[in-house]
Amino acid sequence: MTRLALHSRLLPGTEEAYELEHARVWPELITVMRAAGIADWSIWRSGRDLFHLVECDDYEAAVAQLRDNPTDQRWQVHMSQFVEAFAGGGQPLRHVWTMNDQTD
Numbered sequence: 001m002t003r004l005a006l007h008s009r010l011l012p013g014t015e016e017a018y019e020l021e022h023a024r025v026w027p028e029l030i031t032v033m034r035a036a037g038i039a040d041w042s043i044w045r046s047g048r049d050l051f052h053l054v055e056c057d058d059y060e061a062a063v064a065q066l067r068d069n070p071t072d073q074r075w076q077v078h079m080s081q082f083v084e085a086f087a088g089g090g091q092p093l094r095h096v097w098t099m100n101d102q103t104d
Contacts, residue, residue, distance in 0.1 A: 001039060004059055004092040006052040014082040015048065021082065032071045036062040048084075059092065 010018055022043065033041065037057040044051045056062050066072040 001055055001057065002059065003053060003055050005095070006054065006090065007087040007093055008050045008052065009084045009087065010045075010048040010050060010082055011084050012048065015045065018050075018079075018082040019045070021079070026071070026075065028071050029075050032066065032069050033062075036065040036069075038062050050083075054092075063090075 038054060039057075040053075040055040042053045044053075
């Protein structure tokens with residue numbers, strides 16, 4: 001299992017609405033994400049900046065599988081009213097350090 005981080009930014013004024021949309025994500029979206037190999041996806045917000053932590057087997061394969069999925073396509077269109085863009089074109093952030101990986 002791999003963990004990776006992503007960064008995206010909200011459109012101005014959509015912060016509360018974005019959080020409300022994530023209070024209960026569509027169950028069918030969770031199903032297709034799991035089927036694509038995504039074990040977990042967490043999002044943190046600081047102002048308009050969103051930081052995502054994704055745990056999956058193969059991120060590129062999961063994204064490729066979701067790209068053709070009608071449920072994910074509907075979700076992406078729906079969320080485009082809130083999200084300005086993924087930084088770096090949706091490429092994972094560069095991993096710098098993890099405390100648990102460091103030995104004494």
